[in-house]
Amino acid sequence: MDGFRTYEVYQRVRPGQPSSEFRARQLSSDAYLSDPYPLVATLREHEPCYRDWPGNAFWVTRYDDVTSVFVDDANFTSRTRASLSGREGWGRDLGAEVEVLRCLERTADDHGEAIARRLVRAMEHDLATEVCARLPFELLCTALGMEPTDEFARRYLRLQRAPGWEPVDREAGLVALDELAAEFDRAIAERHGGGDGRGDGPVDGRGDGRGDGDDLVSVAARLGATGADLAVTVLEMDHGTLHGVLANLWFHLLTTPERIHDVRSDPLHVRAAVLETMRHSPPVVSADRFARHEVERFGRLLPDGALVRLSSAAANRDPRVFADPDTWDLHRRDLCQREPRGQYRADGLPSGISFGTGAPSRYPAVPEDRPRSRYAITRDLAVRTTCVILDELPTVRLADGATPTLRSLRWGEIHTCWSLPVVRG
Numbered sequence: 001m002d003g004f005r006t007y008e009v010y011q012r013v014r015p016g017q018p019s020s021e022f023r024a025r026q027l028s029s030d031a032y033l034s035d036p037y038p039l040v041a042t043l044r045e046h047e048p049c050y051r052d053w054p055g056n057a058f059w060v061t062r063y064d065d066v067t068s069v070f071v072d073d074a075n076f077t078s079r080t081r082a083s084l085s086g087r088e089g090w091g092r093d094l095g096a097e098v099e100v101l102r103c104l105e106r107t108a109d110d111h112g113e114a115i116a117r118r119l120v121r122a123m124e125h126d127l128a129t130e131v132c133a134r135l136p137f138e139l140l141c142t143a144l145g146m147e148p149t150d151e152f153a154r155r156y157l158r159l160q161r162a163p164g165w166e167p168v169d170r171e172a173g174l175v176a177l178d179e180l181a182a183e184f185d186r187a188i189a190e191r192h193g194g195g196d197g198r199g200d201g202p203v204d205g206r207g208d209g210r211g212d213g214d215d216l217v218s219v220a221a222r223l224g225a226t227g228a229d230l231a232v233t234v235l236e237m238d239h240g241t242l243h244g245v246l247a248n249l250w251f252h253l254l255t256t257p258e259r260i261h262d263v264r265s266d267p268l269h270v271r272a273a274v275l276e277t278m279r280h281s282p283p284v285v286s287a288d289r290f291a292r293h294e295v296e297r298f299g300r301l302l303p304d305g306a307l308v309r310l311s312s313a314a315a316n317r318d319p320r321v322f323a324d325p326d327t328w329d330l331h332r333r334d335l336c337q338r339e340p341r342g343q344y345r346a347d348g349l350p351s352g353i354s355f356g357t358g359a360p361s362r363y364p365a366v367p368e369d370r371p372r373s374r375y376a377i378t379r380d381l382a383v384r385t386t387c388v389i390l391d392e393l394p395t396v397r398l399a400d401g402a403t404p405t406l407r408s409l410r411w412g413e414i415h416t417c418w419s420l421p422v423v424r425g
Contacts, residue, residue, distance in 0.1 A: 022039075022042055022043075024050075024052045024053060024054045024055065025054055026039055027039060027052060027055060027059070028054075028055065028411055033407055033408040033409075033410070033411065033415075034405070034407045035406075035407075036285055036311075036313045036408075036415065037313055037314075037317060037326070040059070040061050040311045040313050040314035041314060041317065043059055043061045043311075043314065044061035044062055044311075044314040044315075044318060048060065048061050048062045048065060048298060049065070049297070049298035049299065049300050051300070052309070055307075055309075056307060057288075057306075057307040057308070057309045058300065058302060058306060058307065058308050058309065059309045059311060060298065060308055060309065060310050060311065061311045061314035061315060061318075062314070062315060062318055062320065063315040063316070063318040063320065063321040063344075063350065063353075064320075064321075064343075065297075065298055065315075066310045066311065066312065066314075066315040066353060067315070067343050067344045067353065068343070069289055069297070069308055069310055070287065070289065070310055070353070070355070070359055071342065071343065071359050071360065074292070075291065075292055075293070075295045075297075076289040076290065076291060076292060076295075076308060077289065077290055077292055078287075078288070078289055078290070079288070079290060080093065080236060081162070081163040081235050081236050082232050082235060082236065084163035085162040085163045085170070085173065085174060085177070085235070086174075087162075087174070087177065087232070090228055090232065091181070091226065091228030091229040091230075091231060091232035091233075092225070092229045092232065093229075093232050093233050093236045094219075094220060094223060094225055094229055094230065094233040095233055095236055095237065097219075097223060098370050098371070099219050099222070099223070100216065100219055100223075100233070101370065101371040102370075102371050103143055103214060103215065103216050103219050104143055104216075104371070104377065105371035105372060105377055106214065107139055107142050107143040108139060108377050108380070108381050109377075109380075111139065111142050112135075112139060112381045112384060112385070113384045113385070113388060115135060115138050115139060115142065116131070116135055116384070116385040116388045116389075117388050117392060119131045119134055119135060119138070120388055120389055120392040120393065121392060125399075125421055125422070126419055126420060126421050126422070127247075127250055127254075127389070127396075127420040127421075127422050128247045128250070128404075128416075128417050128418060128419050128420040129418070129419065131246070131385075131389070132243050132246040132247040132250070132420075133243050133247070135242065135243070135246070135385060136239060136242045136243050137153060137156055139242075139381075140156070140234070140237070143215060143216050144215060144216045144217055144234075145187075145213065145215030145216070145217055145218070146187075146217075155176045155179055155180060156176075158172045158173050158175070158176040159173050159176040159177055159180065159234070159235060160173070160239050161173045162174050162176070162177055162235065163235075164410070164412060165411070165412075166410070177231050177232075177235060178231075180227070180230075180231040180234065181226075181227040181228040181230075181231040182227060183227070184217065184220070184226075184227035184228075184230040184231055185226065185227030185228075186227075187217045187227075188217060188220055188221045188225070188226070188227060188230070191213070191217055191218050191220075191221035192221055216230065216233075217230065220233075238356040238357060238358075238374060238378070240283050240284060240356055240413075240414035240416075241283055241284060241354060241356035241357055241378050241414075242378050242381060242382060243283070243414070243416065244282075244283020244284070244356075244414045244415070244416040245274060245277055245278055245283060245378070245382050246382055246385055246386070247416045247417040247418070247420065248277050248281040248283065248406060248416055248417055249273055249274060249277040249382070249386060250386075250389070250417070250420055251281075251404055251406060251417040251420065252273075252277065252280075252281070252328050253273070254396070254397065254398045254404070254420060254422065255398070255404065257397065259273075259330060260390075260396075262330055262331075263330070263386075263390065264390055267387070269330055270383050270386050270387055270390075271337070271379075271383050272330055272331070272332070272337065273330055273386070274379055274382045274383050274386065275335060275336075275337060275351075275352060275379070276328060276329060276330060276332055276335065276352075277328070278352040278354050278379075279316045279322070279335055279351070279352025279353075280316065280317070280325075280326075280327075280328045280352075281328070281406060281415075282312045282313065282316055282352065282353065282354060282355070282415070283356065283414040283415060283416050284312065284354070284355040284356040284414060284415075285311065285312055285313040285408070285415045286309055286310060286311050286312065286313065286355075287309075287310045287312070287355040288307055288308070288309055288310070289307075289308045289310060290305055290306065290307055290308065291303065291304060291305060291306040291308065292304075310355070312352075312353040312354075312355055313415070315353055316352050316353055321334075321350050322334055322335070322350070334349060334350070335349060335350065335351065335352065336349040336350060336351040337349075338365065339351075339360075339361070339365045339373065339375060339376050339379075340360045340375070341360050341361075342360055343360075344360060354375060354378075356378075357373070357374040357375040357378050358373070358374050358375065360373075360375075361373035361375065361376075393422075393424055395424065396422050396423070396424055397422065397423060398420070398421065398422055398423075399421040399422055399423050400423075402420075402421045402422075404417050404419060404420050404421075405417065
């Protein structure tokens with residue numbers, strides 16, 4: 001048949017397999033969850049487009065290759081969390097609406113530092129769980145105009161596992177999604193009709209009950225959205241980058257105390273520390289893209305619909321791009337200190353790949369007619385939060401006997417430090 005390719009075409013094995021010791025199942029092992037860097041480095045150096053048969057994926061690991069696929073919307077696409085959860089078309093994602101983006105930017109700029117300071121002052125023992133993990137959740141609640149209750153926190157955590165592979169947690173995540181949709185439906189109805197849904201007053205001081213407030217629920221009401229739309233919007237948000245970057249940054253500072261002195265000595269070093277952490281220890285260590293059609297790349301013929309797994313863990317430590325890439329270096333000179341543009345480069349220098357905040361923005365770094373990019377908002381908030389911690393905890397140190405580590409709890413979840421027990425000094 002004209003144009004038909006047999007399956008044999010995709011099975012051809014080329015010279016240069018990673019290693020006689022390497023097995024594809026290592027890519028889903030506990031060793032990978034604990035420390036993915038040695039495994040993906042083997043692929044990067046020996047077979048940069050590795051055919052993972054058990055995982056039914058092509059692993060792409062070199063910096064230039066990873067960035068080229070991630071920004072190539074003509075040949076590759078991503079799948080939404082809603083579709084991975086089996087809810088494609090159930091609600092529309094409002095995340096690209098300028099008014100929604102403005103609300104998220106305004107929340108981060110106006111409330112982020114105050115929330116961080118309150119969390120640091122209230123911290124009892126663990127910087128990672130009580131500050132780094134809590135901050136994104138409280139920012140979301142502030143953006144929604146909702147109270148950060150324990151019940152909402154549990155629902156929020158269950159929701160994040162709705163796109164996952166584990167059946168019990170997946171079902172619990174879908175239940176949380178439905179519960180959020182129902183709660184948002186009630187809140188949107190209040191914005192349309194009044195404080196209690198009967199048109200008799202304002203809602204929590206944010207507007208007059210007719211959807212003219214500045215919170216996300218009011219924005220959704222003005223856009224004619226449903227509770228399902230807003231629930232899907234929350235599902236599609238980046239829930240891990242801010243948490244992971246802060247926890248990983250403080251892991252590096254606290255386990256090597258002289259680095260804290262370097263950061264305190266110059267405010268510009270705080271920004272450098274955030275950017276170096278996004279490169280050296282990215283929370284999101286891989287992202288999936290899918291071939292829109294049959295395409296030949298990296299010496300392979302990728303079939304229509306092929307899963308292409310892009311490894312930021314490998315690409316961000318590519319020695320072809322970064323000198324001494326396995327070292328967390330606050331004074332690095334080969335890392336861009338501005339927002340990455342096309343192909344993750346600016347000023348002739350590469351940037352760390354941060355999948356959670358999306359591809360490089362097509363707009364100016366400080367746009368006049370729209371909010372800053374997700375990358376810029378996350379970076380700036382991480383910088384301000386780090387400054388708050390340095391200010392509030394001038395003599396902070398690891399608790400005696402603490403041995404923090406970085407790891408992913410499950411496949412597909414962020415690679416971060418989950419516990420940083422500290423004393424104020």
